[in-house]
Amino acid sequence: xxxxxxxNSMESNEEEPVHLPCNHSTISGTDYIHWYRQLPSQGPExxxxxxxxxxxxxxxxxxIAEDRKSSxxxxxxxxxxxxxxxxxxxxxxxxxxxxxGKGTRLHILP
Amino acid sequence: NAGVMQNPRHLVxxxxxxxxxxxxxxxGHSHVYWYRQLPEEGLKxMVYLQKENIIDESGMPKERFSAExxxxxxxxxxxxxxxxxxxxxxxxxxxxxxxxxxxxxxxxTRLTVV
Numbered sequence: 549x550x551x552x553x554x555x556n557s558m559e560s561n562e563e564e565p566v567h568l569p570c571n572h573s574t575i576s577g578t579d580y581i582h583w584y585r586q587l588p589s590q591g592p593e594x595x596x597x598x599x600x601x602x603x604x605x606x607x608x609x610x611x612i613a614e615d616r617k618s619s620x621x622x623x624x625x626x627x628x629x630x631x632x633x634x635x636x637x638x639x640x641x642x643x644x645x646x647x648x649g650k651g652t653r654l655h656i657l658p
Numbered sequence: 659n660a661g662v663m664q665n666p667r668h669l670v671x672x673x674x675x676x677x678x679x680x681x682x683x684x685x686g687h688s689h690v691y692w693y694r695q696l697p698e699e700g701l702k703x704m705v706y707l708q709k710e711n712i713i714d715e716s717g718m719p720k721e722r723f724s725a726e727x728x729x730x731x732x733x734x735x736x737x738x739x740x741x742x743x744x745x746x747x748x749x750x751x752x753x754x755x756x757x758x759x760x761x762x763x764x765x766x767t768r769l770t771v772v
Contacts, residue, residue, distance in 0.1 A: 582760055591662075591749045591763035592701065645691060645714055646761060648701040 552636045557653040560626050568621040568652055570636030575616050580639050582646065583610065583621045585632040592635070592648070595621065631656045662687075662752050662764035663732075670770045677737040677744070679767045683752030689713075690733040691751045691761060692725060701749065707733060740771045 553571040560566040572581065583595040596603055596610045598619070603610040609622040623630055635651040663682040671677050683690050692704040706714040707727035718725070722740075727733040737744055747768050751761035 580758060584760070586701075591751075591766050592761075593763065594760035597758070597760060645703055645706050647703055648693075650700055 552638060552649055554634075554636050554649065554652045556650065557655065559655045559657060561657050562628060563625055566623040566626045566630070566654065568623075568634050568636075568654065569618065570620070571618045572636070572638055573617045575638055576640070578640050581610065581612060581616075581619050582637045582639050583608070584635045584637065584646075584648075585630075586635070586651075587629075587632045595634075597639075626654075626656050628656050628658060630654065662750055662762050664748075664750050664764035664767050666767060667765065668768050668770070670772060671740045672772055673741060674739050677740050677769055677771075679735040679737075679748050679750075679769070680732045681735070681750030681752075681764060682732040683750075684762050687752035687754055687762070689753045689755060690727050691753075692733075692735050693749045693751065695747045695749065695766075697746070704735075737769075740769075742771050745769055745771045 580597050580599050582597040584592045585595050586592045596605055596608050598610045598612050602612060611620045631654055633651040633653050635648050637646055639646055662684055665680050669677055688708055690707045693701045694704055695701050703717040705718050705725045707725060709727055710729050722738045724736045747766045749763055749766045751763045753761045
């Protein structure tokens, strides 16, 4: 899997939007951008993925730069339950394993 | 539609004993992955299995660790002669064949070696 770079930690206030950045300058044409999160004492949870176009689902939105060298996970209205480590992962179309990096630890302030 | 089931949730073993961790994938999922997370560290890939086949074991320690996914029954991660350094959370994930969407993870087994 190609390398991604994320900030170690971020803080946000409750009920405000959160933008979690990810740089992936070496992304290849067939790499999908996946986001997972891991809440305390739980297993990772799939959040969203995309290839070129922006994506929305009930959990979050994924904004992908036009050159695909970066992306942003957007939580539209953070709650305390969104406090977790968020992982940005590149996964080639044919790959069958996901490699986790260090992720971004998101703190939500009440 | 149950998710990925791992048991036990917590396991305590004395040094030198064997640990067996079980993972039942989601219904319809034929691929299983095991990950290990040491305290305060990230998730490390261990092994990827399909029914009766080990596809990728590049993350498995060379000794004492083995995994299987039989035709019937759960996937088993087996650790022989456990040592204190094996204390960690072990997560299992499953996916359908060639899943672009992503994996579904279980809640993990927390192994403590005393």
